[in-house]
Amino acid sequence: xxxxxxxxxxxxxxxxxxxxxxxxxxxxxxxxxxxxxxxxxxxxxxxxxxxxxxxxxxxxxxxxxxxxxxxxxxxxxxxxxxxxxxxxxxxxxxxxxxxxxxxxxxxxxxxxxxxxxxxxxxxxxxxxxxxxxxxxxxxxxxxxxxxxxxxxxxxxxxxxxxxxxxxxxxxxxxxxxxxxxxxxxxxxxxxxxxxxxxxxxxxxxxxxxxxxxxxxxxxxxxxxxxxxxxxxxxxxxxxxxxxxxxxxxxxxxxxxxxxxxxxxxxxxxxxxxxxxxxxxxxxxxxxxxxxxxxxxxxxxxxxxxxxxxxxxxxxxxxxxxxxxxxxxx
Amino acid sequence: xxxxxxxxxxxxxxxxxxxxxxxxxxxxxxxxxxxxxxxxxxxxxxxxxxxxxxxxxxxxxxxxxxxxxxxxxxxxxxxxxxxxxxxxxxxxxxxxxxxxxxxxxxxxxxxxxxxxxxxxxxxxxxxxxxxxxxxxxxxxxxxxxxxxxxxxxxxxxxxxxxxxxxxxxxxxxxxxxxxxxxxxxxxxxxxxxxxxxxxxxxxxxxxxxxxxxxxxxxxxxxxxxxxxxxxxxxxxxxxxxxxxxxxxxxxxxxxxxxxxxxxxxxxxxxxxxxxxxxxxxxxxxxxxxxxxxxxxxxxxxxxxxxxxxxxxxxxxxxxxxxxxxxxxx
Numbered sequence: 001x002x003x004x005x006x007x008x009x010x011x012x013x014x015x016x017x018x019x020x021x022x023x024x025x026x027x028x029x030x031x032x033x034x035x036x037x038x039x040x041x042x043x044x045x046x047x048x049x050x051x052x053x054x055x056x057x058x059x060x061x062x063x064x065x066x067x068x069x070x071x072x073x074x075x076x077x078x079x080x081x082x083x084x085x086x087x088x089x090x091x092x093x094x095x096x097x098x099x100x101x102x103x104x105x106x107x108x109x110x111x112x113x114x115x116x117x118x119x120x121x122x123x124x125x126x127x128x129x130x131x132x133x134x135x136x137x138x139x140x141x142x143x144x145x146x147x148x149x150x151x152x153x154x155x156x157x158x159x160x161x162x163x164x165x166x167x168x169x170x171x172x173x174x175x176x177x178x179x180x181x182x183x184x185x186x187x188x189x190x191x192x193x194x195x196x197x198x199x200x201x202x203x204x205x206x207x208x209x210x211x212x213x214x215x216x217x218x219x220x221x222x223x224x225x226x227x228x229x230x231x232x233x234x235x236x237x238x239x240x241x242x243x244x245x246x247x248x249x250x251x252x253x254x255x256x257x258x259x260x261x262x263x264x265x266x267x268x269x270x271x272x273x274x275x276x277x278x279x280x281x282x283x284x285x286x287x288x289x290x291x292x293x294x295x296x297x298x299x300x301x302x303x304x305x306x307x308x309x310x311x312x313x314x315x316x317x318x319x320x321x322x323x324x325x326x327x328x329x
Numbered sequence: 330x331x332x333x334x335x336x337x338x339x340x341x342x343x344x345x346x347x348x349x350x351x352x353x354x355x356x357x358x359x360x361x362x363x364x365x366x367x368x369x370x371x372x373x374x375x376x377x378x379x380x381x382x383x384x385x386x387x388x389x390x391x392x393x394x395x396x397x398x399x400x401x402x403x404x405x406x407x408x409x410x411x412x413x414x415x416x417x418x419x420x421x422x423x424x425x426x427x428x429x430x431x432x433x434x435x436x437x438x439x440x441x442x443x444x445x446x447x448x449x450x451x452x453x454x455x456x457x458x459x460x461x462x463x464x465x466x467x468x469x470x471x472x473x474x475x476x477x478x479x480x481x482x483x484x485x486x487x488x489x490x491x492x493x494x495x496x497x498x499x500x501x502x503x504x505x506x507x508x509x510x511x512x513x514x515x516x517x518x519x520x521x522x523x524x525x526x527x528x529x530x531x532x533x534x535x536x537x538x539x540x541x542x543x544x545x546x547x548x549x550x551x552x553x554x555x556x557x558x559x560x561x562x563x564x565x566x567x568x569x570x571x572x573x574x575x576x577x578x579x580x581x582x583x584x585x586x587x588x589x590x591x592x593x594x595x596x597x598x599x600x601x602x603x604x605x606x607x608x609x610x611x612x613x614x615x616x617x618x619x620x621x622x623x624x625x626x627x628x629x630x631x632x633x634x635x636x637x638x639x640x641x642x643x644x645x646x647x648x649x650x651x652x653x654x655x656x657x658x
Contacts, residue, residue, distance in 0.1 A: 178554065193520040197556040200547060204555055218529060218569045225507065225530040227522060228569045232529075236565035240547050240557045242609070242636070280571070307571070 066292060066314060067329045070271040072099065073261065073286065076110035076120070076136075078277030078299020079319070080129065083222045086120075088127045089298060095319040096129055102327065107264050108136045109274070111251040111281070113186035113213030113230060114160040116140050137261050139213040139250040143184075144170040146248065146256055147211065152182045156202050158195050158233065159186030159213065178202040183237065185230045186213040196236065204241035210234060214251025217280060220300035253285045273313070275322060279305055283312050294322060395621060395643060396658045399600040401428065402590065402615065405439035405449070405465075407606030407628020408648070409458065412551045415449075417456045418627060424648040425458055431656065436593050437465045438603070440580040440610070442515035442542030442559060443489040445469050466590050468542040468579040472513075473499040475577065475585055476540065481511045485531050487524050487562060488515030488542065507531040512566065514559045515542040525565065533570035539563060543580025546609060549629035582614045602642070604651060608634055612641050623651060 074080060080092045099106050108131060112120060117136040124131045144167070147155075154173045157164050163186050164174045178201040188195070202208035216229025234247060251257055265272060273292035276282030277299020287293040295312035296319070297303060303315065316322050403409060409421045428435050437460060441449060446465040453460045473496070476484075483502045486493050492515050493503045507530040517524070531537035545558025563576060580586055594601060602621035605611030606628020616622040624641035625648070626632060632644060645651050 189522055191520075191522040191525060193518055193556060196520060197550065197554050200557060200561075201554040204547065217571060218533065221526065225526050226533060226569070227526040228529060228565055232565045232569035235568040236557055236561045239564040240555070240561035242546060244636070307573070 066273070066294075066325065068271050069273045069292065069326070069329075070104075070267050071265045071273075072104060072106040073109045073272060073274040073276075073291070074106055075274070075276035075278060075282055075299075076108050076112060078220065079275055079296055080108070081124070081127070082298070083220075085222075086123045086127065088124070088129055089319060091318055091320040091323070093128045095323055096131065098323050098327070104326065105265065105267075106135070107261060109252060109261055109282075110136065110138050111214035111216055113139050113251070114162055116162075116166055119162070137257065137264070139186075139254075139257065140166060142250040142254070142256050142260060143167075143211075143213065144172075146250060147172065147182070147184075150182075150209070150248075152209070152211075154180040155182055155184050156180045156198055156208070157184045157186065158188045158191070158199060159184065160188070163213075178208070179206050180208050182209040182211055184211045184213070185233050185237070187216070187219055187230060188233065189227070191228065191233065196233075196240075199237055200240045203237060203243055209245055210237060210243055210247055212247070212249040212251070215249045215253060215281060216251070216278075218300060226300060252281050258289065275319075277301060279307075279310055279312070284310055287311070287313075296322070395602070395623075395654065397600050398602045398621065398655070398658075399433075399596050400594045400602075401433060401435040402438045402601060402603040402605075402620070403435055404603070404605035404607060404611055404628075405437050405441060407549065408604055408625055409437070410453070410456070411627075412549075414551075415452045415456065417453070417458055418648060420647055420649040420652070422457045424652055425460065427652050427656070433655065434594065434596075435464070436590060438581060438590055438611075439465065439467050440543035440545055442468050442580070443491055445491075445495055448491070466586065466593070468515075468583075468586065469495060471579040471583070471585050471589060472496075472540075472542065473501075475579060476501065476511070476513075479511075479538070479577075481538070481540075483509040484511055484513050485509045485527055485537070486513045486515065487517045487520070487528060487559075488513065489517070492542075507537070508535050509537050511538040511540055513540045513542070514562050514566070516545070516548055516559060517562065518556070520557065520562065525562075525569075528566055529569045532566060532572055538574055539566060539572055539576055541576070541578040541580070544578045544582060544610060545580070545607075547629060555629060581610050587618065604648075606630060608636075608639055608641070613639055616640070616642075625651070 079089075081088050110120065115123070117133040117138045117140065120136055120138065121131055121133045140163070152172070154175055155167060156176070156178065157167065157174055167184075168174050176198070178198050180202050183199045183202050185199070203210055212230040212234045214229065215231035215234075217232055218226040218229050220226055230249070230251075237243065238247060248254070262269065269290035273294050274282050274286040275294045275296055277296050279295060279301050283293035283295050292313045295306075295315045297315065297317050306312070314325070316325070410417050439449065444452070446462040446467045446469065449465055449467065450460055450462045469492070481501070483504055484496060485505070485507065486496065486503055496513075497503050505527070507527050509531050512528045512531050514528070532539055541559040541563050543558065544560035544563075546561055547555040547558050549555055559578070559580075566572065567576060577583070591598065598619035602623050603611050603615040604623045604625055606625050608624060608630050612622035612624050621642045624635075624644045626644065626646050635641065643654070645654070
């Protein structure tokens, strides 16, 4: 069975047309030389190594780049799982199994600031995705040491109760008033007038330093609406308090976070790719670090959100499509 | 009676020492030539024309500049009145009376985004300060026309019920959901997770334009703490939604607001001064427009908040001190 397939797009947002085949009778046999070329498009017949099948299109330049992939950074929310309940996407477990089968090293790189790595692992395992906690790089694993190094003892936290308990367990005094060494901003569904008031007063009147768990713009809520990420909340606090200090965050693109991630791979950054639904920090950010950027549209952003200056190396609508690409390189 | 007086400071935050005298036997007789000079400081004996007495110190440069004052822009909150209840400072009524006696033209320039000019007048009159509504320039008097010119019909408003009613009365459909032409941010004591979520979704997903009643950093609350001004809330929304449109506000330093203010005076801007507790928009902002900036410490900022690059022409702790200066030029 052969049919037109248009779910996969190439650099600059162009829609790539290609062939889709169940192809159960074929065995990993690229037929690019037989397939009519259309400008920058190039087609591949694709055969499932595990449960994946389909076809993708990439321009030649991207294809050559993407063939180099020797390791993957995989975003968690919007890629492997969805929403507050961390419900896995249907192809997430198979995708992880494929990576293990193919010996493609990977790390789950999350900006999640509400759960410990162990908590994330538990939730993933309950949902049929076997991940080890050392395969996760999370702001919570970065945060305590950096705060200690900077002499922070008391904190006002805009974040979840879970985070507050974690910080208390790590020796910090979490206060509910403005007389603190530092304000720490995390994902915060309880964002309130009173909270912002304490935070700004702490920074402006008590000289508190400002830290954030990540630099996120938005979080996609279960109802399809978006709410402000820690980065957005920090922009409010910085302008309000005219904060002139160095704003430090523990998430992706943060100095310590990236250092930790890249120590995990003993490979040239140019052979690594990030798979993410976040066009800003993840795709553009890691591309600036030298990685390839695979944008996946299953999360908070769509192709329409690709603005000037953003150039994902590839765009896929699901992990199945990424899998198809990987096993047919 | 002569005593040391140190409540008045000069440019660059230096504390000026001078003489304070009840001086009921003197009549507006500057004695600067008799008074020992101390670096840039120069003293004046001061006699009350109405109820004001005291002495101030200014450096020579500021003194010469300040002698030129032919009209005043006067901030409302933190200068004439204090807090949510708009309680007047004890010397506010006398100060306004002095300006009328001395024929010094003035306008109350406020960024208040919760009350109509008529509402402000009513509150001031109840508190013994007779001001006419045409003596007030307010974002609410600017807002409806600009929104109409830009084709806005439906609005999501982050602001007071009073503002929402005012907008509805001016022909706008005020909605509580994200499908709107524009998001309008005002001073908002009800700032909530749900509100920010609707606002960001409106801008990001429905292409709503962003407007603000003013560009304030913080508002001083009655308990001495500060909460985010409309400008600060907008910084959060802009970063969250990656808003690339032109951000328009109706407050001080906004194009239309300033135009309205300066049309009120038929004088060279260099002969006007702003009296304000706001170091940023008011003092620094109007100085950049060519006015003199008189910083008053009775509001949300103190001398310690004067950061690099800020240079108020004079610093006073109360309107009485400003009055003493004005009548002894």
